[in-house]
Structures are given as structure tokens and as C-alpha cells.
Amino acid sequence: MPDPVSDTQPMRKIIHVDMDCYYAAIEMRDDPSLQNHPIAVGGSPDRRGVIATCNYEARSYGVRSAMPSAYARRLCPGLIIVPPNFDKYRHDSKVIRDIFAQYTDLIEPLSLDEAYLDVTDCTEYKGSATYIAQAIRYQIFEKLQLTASAGVAPNKFLAKIASDWNKPNGQFVLTPDEVEGFVERLPVNKIHGVGKKTAEKFQRMGIETCKELREVDLLTLSKTFGSFGQRLYELSRGIDNRKVITHYPRKSLSVENTYDQDLVTLEECLEELPHLLQTLKRRVARSGVGAPVNKLFAKLKFNDFTATTVERTSFGINDDLFYELMEEGFYRREKSVRLLGIGVRFQASESTNFIQLPLEYSDLDDDFG
Template sequence: MPKASIETQTSRKIIHVDMDCFYAAIEMRDDPLLRKAAVAVGGSPDKRGVIATCNYEARSYGVHSAMASAHAKRLCPNLIIVPPNFDKYRHDSKVIRSIFSKYTPLIEPLSLDEAYLDVSDSEHYKGSATYIAQAIRHEIHKELNLTASAGIAPNKFLAKVASDWEKPNGQFVITPDEVDAFMLELPVKKIPGVGKKTSEKLHNMGVYNCADLQKLELLDLTRKFGSFGQNLYYLARGIDNRPVITHYPRKSLSVENTYDRDLYTLEDCQDQLPRLMETLKHRLARSNIDSPVNKLFVKVKFSDFSATTVEKTSFGVNDDLFYELMDEGFHRREKSVRLLGIGVRFQNTESANFVQLPLEYIDEAFDQE
């Protein structure tokens, strides 16, 4: 490991806090009848809904997030699907965020239910990240009657991996001295950006864990995986020098709708655009985003669950361009359509020519094939 990386990582104490099946846990807390049932939060099976999250009882049947609700019901006939209540979830998320802020101002939210905390300079518990994580989890349970898991490590990548190690309602620590040994046994599928297709490619190369991956040269990985090969090279060694970032400029805003019945023609799809555009413009008007729009995009998900996104540069919202993009997207498959979405991408005025995405948001190019 390069000397600079060691110095950077050993001076940092990062906690990744991840709530345990957050939405479902809130619903179970608020309705005693749900506490011993298989519970999911999501859309109705009769209206092509999708599962947002589910409890561990439901997961034992193979139910998981992003699964069609109808399929989830087939896997688990007794599954209770509760419609989401985001006002309630946001309220509890704000309470959790306020608990974090007692221990450090360096908080990077990833969603309503998880965040990174940099407690390197925290004076609480004599600077012990382990005790700080315990205190945070205890306080969340006391205030909200919800459980959280935590990972403590010298960097964000390892902290996120560690938070999954003792789920639910546990925590796991990886000290700087333990990083090298820990990485040897870590499966490559635990690396951010490595999904099913990338895992298959690595397995075909005889690479199953990070010890195998460490045997490959940086040049070999970049030849095989492009720029993502560099991430593989360093993360396989536990190296991640990304700081905890307290604010990300918003890069896009979109709206979408899943339809009860398939849309069979381009005209059917275009007939849905006025309502989608009205909703998008309403959301834009309510947002406090200062960055100018520089692209429009249309998302089409077909009846076979394949999806495509078409985008084009546009300095502002252009209704006619949405119709053009819908035309192109529909004709890429010419199948019936179950979901449509439209949105805008914003110009990052601070770095207009280059945007560096954090590792969590790497486009899994190798998994889109």
C-alpha cells in the first residue's frame, strides 16, 4: 500500500450508520399487528407496484427491494405490503440526523436511512469511534424505537462493508492494522460497482476474492474494465481516500409513473407527457436548485422490464424535445411500455467541464450489457 494512502487512512475514523429495514421497521413499530408478520413497503401488486424495502421475515422468502410486488406475493403469499408514508420516514430521518450532529458536523447522507460520519476529530468518548457508534445506535433506539447497524473503519468503503457485517442491530470494527488481512478474504462482489455481470467476468478470470484481485496488475485491470479497473485495483487493497462530503450538488430531478395497463403505441406514450411535464415543472418550481438545466432525458421501461434512457443537451425545459426523446426511446424496443419517466440534468457550475462521481454512484457499465 502506498505510504501516502496509509497516512491518510490511519488518521481518519469513519462510521457508516445504516438503519435496519428502515421503512418497514417504522411501519412495524407503529402497528403492533405487523410485528410478527412478513412486511414490505411498496406499491400494490394489482397496480404493478414495486417493493421499496421489506423486513427480515420477508427476506427469508427471497423478497427484496426493487422486486415487483406481484412477484413478491407469489414468493411469500402471506406478505403484507404497506403503502409508503414518506412524510413519516422523513420525520424520523431528521431525528436521526440530529443525533448524528451531536457527535460531528461531518455527515454525508446517502439516503433517508444511511450516512457516513467522520469522527476523526470528535472529542466524545475520548475520540473512540467504536463508543461513538454505540452511543448513536443507543440514542436512535431510545428516541425512535428503531435499530441501526454501524461499521467503523479508516475509510468510507470499509465502513460501508463493515456496517453489513453484523446486521441487524450490530456493529463491526476494522482497525487500520486489520485492513490488509481483512481484504484478503473479502468477496469481490462486496466492492461498490461490482454487480452480477462484473462478478461473472471476474470469476471467469479466476478472481473470487480480493486476494485473487490483488494478483492482477493495474494495467491488466484497466485494459479489461476501463477506468473502473483503477477502482478495483485500489479498493481490493482497502485503499479509499474519499473524504466525507457534507453536501452534494443535485445533479438531476425527475418524475416517473408505472401504469396499470401497458401503453402499446408511441401515441399512447406521448399522451402521458403533458401530465409528466406538469409534475416535473411543479417540482422544479418548488426546488431551491440554482444550477441551470443542461440536459433533458426520457426513461422508458418496457413490458419485459428492459429499460432505456434517452437524453439530449437543452438549456432549459423544452416540451417539444421531450416528445422527440420519447419517440426515440419507444422505437428502441417497440414493445409495450409499463413505465415512463422524464427529467432534467443540471450543470455543475463549480466544475462545468468535469464531474467526479463518488464510488456509490458509479454507473455499472459492465452490468448494463
């Protein structure tokens, strides 16, 4: 019986470039007095801010991205929290993108500070992806005094893992001949998409490495992990045939706000809706998405940090429906609310790219390195 997953894939040269502590690194570059101190970029602890990213000194205290600033300050009392300056971050990101474009047109940006590059057809440095990655990192440092890490591999899955292997300011290369042995030894929790629940299932099954995962047949994986089972079967064998995609159609757009004081009643929540609606409509109009809106959703995060999302089919933005969604969400918990969000989903297409735009910091959903 033929193997259900073909292990034949095009011999590509993929580079994953990931800037080191990007926002924090820019702030330390522009203000040398911040160097050698634990610093983070994010919102104020007094206003329920969130950490966007932090340097390695802060990480040694347990500070992480997406952590509430107040909690980060408790972990690291000496933490310096700098408000973000997205104009600077976008400017430097464009410089980095222009460097990438010297080597290939096949660039898939994942955020301001991270991207895949397909350099299979690049003739620079005699086509050596290793030297191309080194040149890119050198140029970024020369122009911006920022360091980047890179992973070089035959596919996106392995390139992303490799870029994290020698962080910060390093690179790791996986040649086709090295893939088999590398993946066999790879811990399953390194597979992208393996979260807490999946990791717990692996633990119950006694699976720690991809070699052990390979011993589980596809049918069992599908029954245990649903649609993710097929992906696990492939990735445990180092198979990833995804192409570098230069453009994703936007599928969803939302706005949200974390409040300085909890919203205690439904009425207080509903009073915030007009401002959220105004911002959402403005951003939908500016987004340039041609696909029609086909769903609306509301998100509430409560004072115990649990959250719920309610959504309904809708042809276009319907203000009254948002009020109904907010009410239903509130009565699922009937607790004080710390965060409200609303959003739209556009008509389905082949690719998915969820864009979340917080009201205060429009790029806090980036994946920080």
C-alpha cells in the same frame, strides 16, 4: 518504479450507520400486530407497485427492495404490503440526524436511513469511534424504538462493508491493524460497484478474493474494466481517500410513472407527457438548483422489462424535444410500455448526485437497509 497508487492515507475514524429495515421497522413499531409477520412497504400488487423495503421475515422468502409487488406476493403469499408514509419516515430521519450532530458536523446522508460520519475529531468517549457508534445506536433505540447497525473503519469503503457484517442491530469495528488481513479475505463481490457483468469477468479470470485481485497489475485492470480498474486496484488494497461530504450538488432530476395498464401505442405514450412535464417543471422550480439545464432525457420501460433511455443536449426545458425523445425511444422496441420517465441533467460540476423522483412515491429511490 513507484507504486501507481499511494497507500498513505489520513488516519480517520469513519462510522457508517445503516438503519435495519427502516420503513418496515417503523410500520411494525407503530402497529405491533404486524410484528412476527412477513411485511413489506410499497405499492399495491394490483397497481404494479414496487417493494420499497421489507422485514427479515419477508426476505427469507426471497422478497427484496425494488421487486414488483405482484412478484413478491407470489414468492410470499402471506406477505402484508403496507403503503408508505413518508411524513413519518422523514420525521424519524430528522431525529436520527440530530443524534448524529451531537458527535460531528461531518455527516454525509446517503438516504433517509443511512449516513457516513467522520468522528476523527470528536472528543466524546475519549475519541473512541467504537463507543461513539454504540452510543448513537443506543440513543436511536431510546428515542425511536428502532435498531441500527454500524460499521467503524479508517475509510468509507470499509465502514460501509463493516456495517453490514453484523446486521441486524449490531456493529463491526475494523482497526487500522486489522485492515490488511480483512481486505485480503474479502470476496470481490463485496466491493461497491461490482455488478453482474463485473462479477462475470472476475469469474472468468479466476478471481474470488481481494488478495487474488491484488495480483493483477493496474494496466490489465484498466484494460479489462476501464475507468473502474483504477478503483478496483485501490479498494482491493483497502485504499479509499474519499472524504465525508456534507453536501452534494444535484446533477439530475427526473419523474417517472408506472402505469396500471400497458401503453400500447406511441400516441398513448405521448398523451401522458403533459402530466409528466408539469410535474417535472414544478420539481425543477422547487429544487433550488442554480446550475442551468443542459440535457433532457426520456426513459421507457417495456412490458418485457427491458428499458431504454434517450437524451439530447438542450439549453433549458424544451417540450417539443421531449416528444421527439419519447418517439425515438418507443420505436427502439415497438413494444407495449409499462413505465415512462423524463428528466433533466444540470450543467456538470465536480460531484454527481442523481435524484429520481417517482410520481407516486417520492422517496422510493432511497437505499434501504
